[in-house]
Amino acid sequence: MGGLGALAWRSLAAAPVRSVLTVLGVALGTAVLVATVVTADGADRAVDLAVTDAVGRADLTVGAFGDASFDRGAIEQAGALPGVAVAAPSIERRTYLLPDLTPDAGADGPVAVLGIDPVLDPQVRSMEVIEGSALVRDDEQSALVSHTFADAAGLTVGDPIELLGAADAPPGTGAVRIVGIVRGDGPVAGAAGRTVILPIGTARALFGVDGATRLDLVLEPDAEPASVADELGAALATPYVVTTPAELAASLRASTSDFLATMALVAAVALFAGAFLVFNTLSMTVTERAREVALLRAAGATRGQVVSVILRQAVVLGLAGGIVGLVLGVLLAALLAGVVRAAIGLPALLAVSPVGLALAALISLGVTLAAALEPALRAGRVSPVEALRSRADQGRRRRAWILWLLGVAAIVALAVLILGRGLDPDEASRQLVAYASLVALALLAPVVAPVVGRLVGLPFAVVAPIEERLARGALARDPGRTGLTVGALTVALTLVVALATVAADARRSASAWLEGVVPGDAILVAVAPIPLGEQGPTPEIAAVDGVERVSPIATFAVAFDGFRLDAAAVSGADLLADGRLTFVDGDRESALAALDDAGSVVLPASMLERFELDLGPGDRIELQPGAGPTVELEVAGIVERGLPGRGGEAVLVGWSDATAAFGVTGADSLAVRYADGSAEATAGAVADAARLYGLEPVPLAEVRDAVTQALGRIYGLLDILALVAVAVAALGIVNTLAMSVVDRVREIGVLRATGMTRRQVRRMVVVESGILGGIAVVLGILGGLAVAVLVSALSGEPVAVPAIPWPTLGLVAALGLGVAMLAAWYPARTAAALPIVRAVRVDPR
C-alpha cells in the first residue's frame, strides 16, 4: 500500500499546474468560509463587548421614553428601592460638534453624548481610560472621548471641543476640554464609536435636562430583577422602559443576522465552486490515467485500492487547500474588518476561535472528499481491459455528475448551516432557498448550455469562424465537463447579479421611502425637544424667505402587544399640503385631518404584515405608552410606508395625542420645505436661523446618501466575497480548458499540420473559453435577477419588477467574459506551443 500512496502523490506531481490551481481553488473557497466564521465570531464578541461597555455590571437599565427624563426625586426613590444596590443616573443624547474648533469632526454626523455621575458610574461600568484621566467633578467643563472618535476626528487630550446644546442653554456650556480617552468605541452602543462622555452636571446644563434620561441599576445579590422592575413603576412617574443586558445583546445581534446570513450564502457558493474544481481535477486524472489504473487492476490491485489512490489525492488537495485557506481567510477577514464595522455598526473584532477554524478546515476537507467520491468510484470501475485501449470511455456521465452535484451541494449547505449556528431561522431558511435555487441553476446550466452556446458563439463566429466552429465542437464533446464548468461560473455570477439587484432595490426603496414620506427638503435636528406653539424656532424658521412650510416631527416609542414600536408625532395638515404619504387603505384627506383632530392613528403597511393584523379604517387599536394608561386609537388609514423610526417604520399619531397621552414634550426635528426654485438661497438662511435655536440642518439628500452609502458598503463587502467565488470558478475554467487541450493534442497537431497558425490555435482555445464565459454570463444574469425576485418575495415584500442594475450587468458581462478569457491564457499558450511532431505521433503521450 505504501507504493500506492506514492502513486497518488506522483499523480498530483505529474500535473503540477493543475494541482496548484486546484489547491488554490479549495483554498479560496475555504478562505471565504473562514472569513465568514471569523467575522461571525467577531461580531458575537463585539456584541458582548458593546453590552459590557454600555451597561457594565448593571442588571437593569431604565431608559426614559422619548425626550422625557427622570427628575432627581425619582432617581433617589429608585436608588432607595429594596434590592437596589446602586442606581447610577446618566443622560444620553445625540448632538453635534460645533465646527469652529474641530472642522474635521462635524462632517461625519452626530455624536453620542453620555453624561455620567463621576462617583456612581464607576460602580456600574468599568470605563477604561487609556490616556489622560477620568472625570472627577460632576460639573467640570471636561470630557472624555472614545479612542475610535479621537482617532477619526484627530483629537487628543487637552484639545477643546464645543458641543451643540439646547437653545436655552447658557452660552459656553458646550465648550469643554478633553481630559481623557477611553478604550474602543466607548460606552454607547450603536453610535459607531462617536462617543463623548461628560460629567452629568455639565450634560444637564447643556441639554436642559433636570435629572437623568437613564438609570443603570446594580441589584443586591439576592434581589429578583423582575420584582425590582415591578417596584420601579411606583417610584418613577415618567414613562420608561426597562431593559436587561440580555435584551440589549439580542437587539444588537438582530442587526447583524441579515448580513451574516448572506455572508454564509456566499461562503457556500465559493466552497461549492472549490468542490467542483476538485471534482474536475480528479476526473481528469482518472480519465488520463485510465490505462494506468487498468494496468494496476490487471496487476492485481483491488477496486478499494484504486479508489483509495484517488481519495488520497483528494486528501492531499483538501489539506493543502484547507491550510492555505485558513491563512487566506484570516487575512481576508482582517481586510474586511473595516467594511464589516460599517455594515454592522460595531467594532469588528478579529476573533479567531480555534474551534471555528478547525471546523472550517474539517468542512473544507470533507467537501473535498465528497467531491472526490464520484471520480474515485469511477476509477474503481475501470476494467483491466481498458489497459488495451488508447483512451477511456467518456460517455454516460450525465447522471453521475447530477448525483454528484446534488450530493456535494447538500453537504456544503449542511456544513455552512452548522457553522452559521445562531443565525435567525427565518434568515437561514431564506438563504437556504436562495442557495437551493443557485444549485438548481447549476443543474440547469448543462441542459441549456448547447443552445445558449450557439447564440453566444455567433459574435465569435463573425471574427473567427473556423475557430468558433472547432471551439463549440470541443465544448459539445464532454457535456458533463462543460456543464460543471459553466455551472460553477454561472452560480458565482448569479450571486454577483443577485446581490447587485437586491442592493439596487434596497437603495431605490430607501431613497424612495425618504422622499415619499418626509415633508421637507431639509431636516433640522434638535438636541433638546423643541417646544410647540407661538414661540420658539418653528414660526421663526417658517418666516425665512423662501421657506414654504415647517413641520414639527417627534419620534418616540410605544409598545404594541408587548413589542416596542416606533411612533412619530406629525402634523396631518402639513403632510396633506406637502403631498407626502401613499395611502393603501382609507381616504387620505380625511385620515390626515383625523390625525390632527386627535384619537386617530395611521399605520404603515409593514406593521400589519409584521403582526399579521387585518385592520382597516374604523378599526381600533391599543398602544401602550412607556407609562400611564393604554391609549385606544381609531385607525384612520394605512400607508404604504411610514416615517422612518429608529428600528423601522413609525406609526403616525397627531400632535395633540402625542403630547396629551404619550408624554411627548416637543419636536425632535423640523422638516423644512423650500419654495420652488429657492432651495439654494434658502438653505443658507435656514441654516443660520436653525443654529440660533440649537438645531442642526441636515439636507434630505444627505440623509438619503448616508443611507445608500451604508447599503453600498454592505453590499460592496458581499460583492468582494462573491468575486472570490468568481475567481474560484475561473480556476475551474483553466482546468477544464487544460483538459480539453490534452484531450485534443492529436487534433491540434493535425490542425497545425494542415496550416493553422499558433495564433489561430490560441484563438480557438480563447474562443472556447469565451463561449463558456458567455453562457455563464447569460445564465448568471437571468438567474441572478430571478434569485433577487425570489429573495425579496421570501422576505415578504410585494413582488415587483426588480430595479435592474444595468451598470452591474454590464460589469458582470465584462467580468464573466474577461475572467473566462483570462483563464484561457495558460491553456491557450500550452496548445499553441505544442510541437506538431509530438502531437501527430500515434500515441502522443
Place this chain on the structure above:
Amino acid sequence: MTLVLEARDLTKTYRLGSGTVEALRGVSLAVQAGEFVAIMGPSGSGKSTLLQLLGGLDRPTSGQVVLEGQAIAGLADDPATRLRRERTGFVFQSFNLIPVLDVRENVALPFAIAGIDARRGETAKRVADAIALVELTGKERHRPDELSAGEQQRVAIARAVVTNPAILLADEPTGNLDYSTGTEILDALWRSCAELGQTVVLVTHDAKAAAYADRVLVVRDGRILDEIKLGRRTEHGAAPLIARLAQVGL
C-alpha cells in the same frame, strides 16, 4: 522534368535523457514534379523524421530542404505554417480528422483556416472534386465516427490534395488498416498522382505499399541505403520490389 523538392545533407539529432540520438545522418534526395516516391525502411530507421523535415513540421539539425525553389528549413513558424497550408498536404497513420467536423468540412479545412468560404464558387468545386477523387461523393455530411477506417483515410487524402499542393506527404497511411482497406487508400493516392499529376512522397515499412511508387528510397540507420527505380506502372505487384529489396539485404 521540374524539381519540386530537394533535401541536402539533412541531419537530425534528438536529445534523449542524458544522451543524444542521431535520427538522420546526412540525407540528400530530390523529387521531380508528378513523381510518386516511396521512402521505405524498418521502424526506427528515421523515415518518419525525414518526412517531417520535408514537410516543414520540424527543423533539421543541419542541412536544407528546398520546396519549389524556396529554402524552408530555417523558416519561422508563421511562414512555415503558411507553407504547410498552401504548398503541402499531409496524411498521417491515424486520427487524421477533426471529429466535430463532417466530411465536407474536414476536406475544406485548409480553406477554412485560411479564412476562405468554401461553400460556394471555385473553392466549393475543388472540395467536391477532391471528395469525388476519393470516391466519397454522397457522404459529405457524415461525421468521422460514421465512417469506416478506410473511408476516414480517404477523407484525409482528399483534404491533403484539395489545395493543389506542391507535394503530398503520407506517413504510413495504411499502417493501421487491413489488406483490402490498405489497397483502397493506396489506390486513392495513386489516382491523385496519375489523374491530377500530384507529386506524392509516401513513407512506409510495407513493400506492398511501396510498390505503388515510381521510385523507392531505402532508408536505414538515418541514411539512404539504396534507390530502387520501378518506373510508372498501372499494375502494382510487389514481387519485383521484394526481389530487389532482398538484394540490398532487407
